[in-house]
Amino acid sequence: MLVxxxxxxxxxIMVNVQRFRRGWINLDLCMSCGTQSESVxxxxxxxxxxxxxxxxxxPASEVxxxxxxxxxxxxxxxxxxxSFCIGELPWPVVFMVTVVIRVAWIPxxxxxxTINSSVRQNSGAATCASSFRDxxxxxxxGFRCVLRVCGVVEAKLWAIYHALNVAWIAVQLLxxxxxxxxxxxxxxxxxxxxxxxxxxxxxxxxxxxxDYLASSAHGGVFGMSLIDLPSSSIKLLLDAxxxxxxxxxxxx
Numbered sequence: 001m002l003v004x005x006x007x008x009x010x011x012x013i014m015v016n017v018q019r020f021r022r023g024w025i026n027l028d029l030c031m032s033c034g035t036q037s038e039s040v041x042x043x044x045x046x047x048x049x050x051x052x053x054x055x056x057x058x059p060a061s062e063v064x065x066x067x068x069x070x071x072x073x074x075x076x077x078x079x080x081x082x083s084f085c086i087g088e089l090p091w092p093v094v095f096m097v098t099v100v101i102r103v104a105w106i107p108x109x110x111x112x113x114t115i116n117s118s119v120r121q122n123s124g125a126a127t128c129a130s131s132f133r134d135x136x137x138x139x140x141x142g143f144r145c146v147l148r149v150c151g152v153v154e155a156k157l158w159a160i161y162h163a164l165n166v167a168w169i170a171v172q173l174l175x176x177x178x179x180x181x182x183x184x185x186x187x188x189x190x191x192x193x194x195x196x197x198x199x200x201x202x203x204x205x206x207x208x209x210x211d212y213l214a215s216s217a218h219g220g221v222f223g224m225s226l227i228d229l230p231s232s233s234i235k236l237l238l239d240a241x242x243x244x245x246x247x248x249x250x251x252x
Contacts, residue, residue, distance in 0.1 A: 009073055013040045014202070024109050031104060041072045057086060057094060105206050105241035110135045115163050116202070118210035119155040122218055126150050128159035129213030130166070131234075137242040139234070141166070142209075144217035145224035162224055208237045 007013050016038035020028035030038035032049045045054065045067065058066055062084060069075035082091045108114040117130040129144040143166060147158055204211055212234065213227070230238060 005076065008040055008044070009076065011040065013043070015040055015043055031106075041075065045075070053098070057098065059084060059086075105137070105202075105208070107133070107135050107137050113140065113167075115167065116207050116210040117156075117159040117163050118204070118207055118214040119152060119159050120211075120214040120218060121152055121155060125218065126152070126155040127214045127217035127220075128155050128162065129210050129217060130159060130163040131209045131213060132167070133238075137238060139230045139238055142213055142227040142230070142234075143224055144213045144220070144227065146217050146220045146222050148222065166226075209234060209241065212237060
């Protein structure tokens with residue numbers, strides 16, 4: 001929760017206002033209500049899909065103050081320092097276990113490819129996986145990989161490495177290059193410098209396809225396997241993403 005609060009205060013939560021500022025999308029409207037700009041404060045407090053939750057919790061005497069703050073830092077400060085109670089629990093405790101955000105998979109802008117990666121760890125054994133999709137959410141490619149026993153951080157680094165490696169090989173194939181290109185190190189470096197990419201953190205609930213791939217890799221043979229065609233289970237998850245299905249995530 002402390003990490004999440006730090007991300008909120010420093011505007012590190014990737015909401016549509018942030019995406020619009022970066023030129024990634026054309027509108028900054030909330031994807032849940034579609035009526036207001038999707039700022040962090042809107043997502044956490046003002047959206048109709050979450051506002052009712054707060055109204056059910058707050059005493060009537062505190063509602064106006066709670067919704068009256070414009071600055072998110074002042075709002076968080078009030079929520080974490082207020083002395084009133086809900087039943088026997090102090091409000092700061094109730095607030096910190098009740099923060100709910102609605103998340104969904106978001107496609108990349110036109111001309112970009114979304115690479116979602118995920119890792120799973122079970123009794124020391126780790127797996128990683130990635131899915132490659134176009135701007136419409138259409139499946140392009142995927143892979144899952146069974147790793148040796150390692151920690152979560154190492155597994156995440158392997159996921160990034162394999163995803164970028166697969167993407168680079170795909171670029172070579174699209175450009176009609178053959179294996180001899182590996183001898184042209186300076187040219188490869190220059191080409192890599194021209195490849196643009198953005199790294200964005202997303203929650204597991206908005207990363208269902210890659211997470212499913214990573215989970216399904218457990219118990220498999222060591223190494224990486226490419227997936228050209230999605231299974232029926234993956235297709236259901238792809239369809240849910242394309243239909244903009246939201247998932248509630250409780251921040252605790």
